[in-house]
Amino acid sequence: MFSRKDRQDYLEFDESITALKEGEVNVDRFPLPFEPEVVTNCEHCDAELYDGDDGIIYGRETYCDEQCLADHLIDLGAAERVEVRK
Numbered sequence: 001m002f003s004r005k006d007r008q009d010y011l012e013f014d015e016s017i018t019a020l021k022e023g024e025v026n027v028d029r030f031p032l033p034f035e036p037e038v039v040t041n042c043e044h045c046d047a048e049l050y051d052g053d054d055g056i057i058y059g060r061e062t063y064c065d066e067q068c069l070a071d072h073l074i075d076l077g078a079a080e081r082v083e084v085r086k
């Protein structure tokens with residue numbers, strides 16, 4: 001059974017959802033429970049990497065993924081993209 005307070009909370013919640021659906025709501029009223037913390041940036045593309053993200057460490061540098069590491073090595077001249085021939 002809803003108490004009077006529960007009912008009031010529910011009605012306010014329902015109003016908020018309606019406003020959200022109608023695009024009338026200020027999103028600042030619904031802050032994220034936490035701001036994700038940027039731990040580092042990808043050495044190649046500068047993407048922000050957050051706590052818990054997957055990444056690749058090469059030397060002391062962090063990369064998003066295999067593609068960024070490969071592209072970085074190619075840019076440095078440490079690896080080369082070639083047409084494979086027999």
Ligand SMILES: [Zn+2]
Nearest residue numbers: 042045064068
């Ligand atoms: Zn990257």
